[in-house]
Amino acid sequence: MNRTFIRVVDLYKRFGDVVALDGVTLDIFFNEILVVLGENGSGKSTLAKVLYGVYVPDRGKIIVDGSEARFSSPFDAKKKGFVMISQRPQLIDDLSILENIALFIGEPPSGTLAKRIEDFLKRFDIGIDVHKKVFSISYTEKQFIELAKALLINPRLLIVDEAATYLPQDLKTKFFEILRRFVSDNRAVIYITHKIPEALEIGNRFVVLRRGKVARVFNGAANPSELRHAMFGTEEYLKLVSRQLLQRLSKDSKNVLSVDKLVVLDDYGKTAVDGLSIDVRAGEIVSIVGVAGNGEKELGEAIAGLRKASSGSVKIDGFDVTKSPPSERTRKGLVYIPEDPFKEGTAVTLSIIENMRMYARERLSQDVVLDAIKKLGIVPENPAIQVSKLSGGNVQKVSISRLLLTMPKVVVAHNPTRMLDERSRALVLDILQRFSLSGGGVLLITEDVDEAVQISDKVAVMVDGRIAKLFEGGNLESFRSEIEKAMVHG
Amino acid sequence: MVEPILTILADPLAIALTLWILGDIVVERSGVINLAIDGIITFSIAVTFVAVQNIGYVQGLLISLASTIALSLIFATFINVLHAPHVLTGLSLNIAFYGVGALIGLRYMKSRSLVPIGIGKPILALIGVATAVLTWFTLYRSRLGTEIRACGFNPRAAEAAGVRVWRTRYIATIIGYTLVSIGSYIYTTIYRSGWSQYTGMGYGFLAITLAMASSWHPLIAYPIAIAFGYLYTSSYALQLLYGVPTDVVNALPFMVSLAVVVIVYATPLSKKVAMPKALGEVYFREERAA
Structure with missing residues (x-):
């Protein structure tokens, strides 16, 4: 008993x-x-x-x-x-x-x-x-x-x-x-x-x-x-992520993001990103997977312009933005979703709608805001609520909402689904897939191998600031164990 | 060789300054911006002076301790219980404390001076060194000190680890102001042995600045306090002996302090002694944030 x-x-x-x-x-x-x-x-x-x-x-x-x-x-x-x-x-x-x-x-x-x-x-x-x-x-x-x-x-x-x-x-x-x-x-x-x-x-x-x-x-x-x-x-949402083996236009489309031999230091002056190169073409989803602490955060921040690149270059939609401030990169069509929704992704003392206006940098009608809240399933649905009163997952959704408010060319997202439940995660991955189908490029930096193999065209494994291995091809699921092995052993 | 060093180490102003700085370090290490210290020092000097004059030396010390700690608890209650902004609380309480100190002093003062305590140089020097080492030991090697520093770095994480943040901050305040009070006692009865309205005003801000210069580390703060005290009190000797211009002599203690700040912050030392990051953060446990 x-x-x-x-x-x-x-x-x-x-x-x-x-x-x-x-x-x-x-x-x-x-x-x-x-x-x-x-x-x-x-x-x-x-x-x-x-x-x-x-x-x-x-x-x-x-x-x-x-x-x-x-x-x-x-x-x-x-x-x-x-x-x-x-x-x-x-x-x-x-x-x-x-x-x-x-x-x-x-x-x-x-x-x-x-x-x-x-x-x-x-x-x-x-x-x-x-x-x-x-x-x-x-x-x-x-x-x-x-x-x-x-x-x-x-x-x-x-x-x-x-x-x-x-x-x-x-x-x-x-x-x-x-x-x-x-x-x-x-x-x-x-x-x-x-x-x-x-x-x-x-x-x-x-x-x-x-x-x-x-x-x-x-x-x-x-x-x-x-x-x-x-x-x-x-259980309906499960269908969203069941990979529809999409007819992507990628093969010969142009690069919307190219990172070339990028070197970035961490907060303590150690080399975090060590001569990394990766390209994302229009209509393509590229994932970078790695165990946290291998330079993923620094890579994302360097692409967004929040961290200085020691050498190498970053190009967005063909323009060299290596020395440009974040605002310039955003204008060129970049959307960056940072890893920590509390400290970097939102201003927690502002309301949901104020955060969204901040991302969009323009007037947003109530309809657009409510639509974004609905699409992401933010609870409660009241846009006037202060972000600090939301649960962790919902704060993350507010951070992700920037994707729906502008017309970007390339999205760089760092662990966007880490705090999300299964359904919200499916919604977010679906949004990323639709975005790529409509000709956008996605760089998904994640430690979740599942989502990487589910929605990506390519999966790069990052170890010690470098790409240790690159996997591409029809069925990435079959590389799962190889990917996990590479994450730990390089 | 021993004699001149002892004289420097036993300089009563330097010892008082050492205790003020160390007291400030203990309070600020718990994450509380300690701006009320200037008003409290001014107050405790006045109280010490009149208590010693009217009642006696030992009783004077006890009265000074009790009243100084009482004022510091008012300050701590604003911060810990009422969640008031630190800077605002400190600055406004200062004004009140200057006034209360002046009022008590003027009301009960018998004459403008008192008989200074004769105390041996070795004992004075020992008080300085021992307090510095003990403060360091408490902060860096004891359980309480780890808790105090944890509250200054990240009160939320400290609370999650089972530290009662408000209680720890109260304890840090009491320890800190005990040192401050003893510092004021030494200043009044050994160094100055006199009082006029607002005597001691400004030393609190000096202590805050020098504590900051030491990156809130007791063992770095000690030499700073000694050097500052030495240059401050022996400036006339320097002038007489070496013919250094007055302006330079007067600026010297501050220049040396600046030099120490540069040395601390330009070398790897600053990486080793991290500053209390949550200093001044109004901490309210029930706020929803991961």
Whole structure:
């Protein structure tokens, strides 16, 4: 029989006009991995943050071991043995790995602690100098440090908020093993994701949230189709990305973007992009895939004009823009969708419509705005809402909306679907496909191999600032494992 | 050889300045712009002066500590509880504190001076060195210090790691202003031993500037404070001994400070001692942002 560990009763949380949780009631049992699924803005992350004490709920109770628990900050939640690993690593860049972990487990950053951490990491075959500052390690390493520090304090409840979704496959497999072993000992895991295959792989039970309410609970087995219906009410969107093997006009069309022997430095003066060349023709989708931290970000920024190129050149639609400011490149027909929608993609203190006007740099009629909101499925549909009140996925959609507001010749998008649910992702990939069909060029910089092989004409693997391998041809899906291998080993 | 060095290290103005700067560093490392420090220093010098004159030296120190910390808690409450903008809060409180200090001083002052405390040079020098090292140790080697610095770098991430940001900032404020108060005590009873309206005004801003010049690092701040104090107090000697023009002599402490800033920021040192990035950020936990 399942014993109840935590009972969440009638939780409400709103941010201004946005209702994030609208009466959520659910049980978490001992020894289980409970997967929480839901579309963007369904309240998954808010639920996680309420359980970890980051947000105080407006109404409702959390009952732990039969008595009510009140968390006024993560400090209180940690005392109950609750730990959350966030969507994006919550580490302090200017502190060392050791100091970050010391902070979390509440000890001074001593030499003995350093030894303990190194021993712990060695069990996962990770050799890393814990005295390194966090800003100098890669995104994947940061994610793993987050996982490691959570496991080091031996929590009773581990809340994983989409933190493992983009780990490299081998690390992910290892992490899943750890989770399965972890819950066997009167503990529990809440695993939040929008990836259905991942959910089915790891979950014992499944809760689907929709618009802040529990839409359905699956006690035991679930199948993808049922989950999709519970999440979105439909499966229609799946047809959007089933590659229609398009008759593209690419073959002899001209280059809309050419990058030639580009060299770009990162923030710390190290070479991030190392003599990279790539061309995108009109009507073509080219993907650059790579594990985060191999120079993808710097490449995107150099093309957009936000980062100086040390040498090499960038041409947009035949014009050399290597020395031009971003505004000039935008006028030549470039649209750049940056990786981080919060810091770079939107002005979060402005409303949705104000952001869109900013992208378009001209008057936009209400109709155009509402149409973009509908096409991307932004929730809530009210254009006057401040972007900071939206969920992560919806902020990302606002960032992507610039694609629909201008008539670009080439789009450079960096991880545009990272935070999106399956349906929104399909919508965005469909928009990119339609754009290329209408004669635009797309450079998709992504760590998601699935989307790269699904919609691209070419897939380039980026390692250490260079193109390690280029795949092209009819069925890129068949190169999948080769692509993944190249990403890790170059 | 030992004697002149000791004299430099035991210069009471340099020691007071050291404590003010170190106090400011502790507060600002927690992410709070500490502009109220100038008003609080002016206030605590006035309170120390009249308390020592009316009651006694030991009681004077205690009264100075208690009242200085009380004022700093008003400042901290505006920042932590009411989420007020740091610069605005600091500047407006300054004006109030200058006034309160002057009022108390003028009301209770018996005469314009008091008998300075005679304290051995080795002890004074030790206070300076020990405070610098202890502050460094607390900030860089202890659990509390790691928490304080974390709040100054990224309060949101610190909160997620289980640090209670508002509590940590309160603690940093109390520690910082304890040092500030002792600095003011040394200034009043050893260096100046006199008081007039607004004595000490401007030292707070000097401390903020020199703390910034040290990139908020106690062990860099210490030599800056000592060099500044030495040049400031011995300027007449330089003038007499070497015939350096007055204008140059007066500008010298500031020029040396500038030189230190250049050295710190032009070398890899600045990469090693990162500045508190969230300094001045109004932090409100419930804001929705990933």
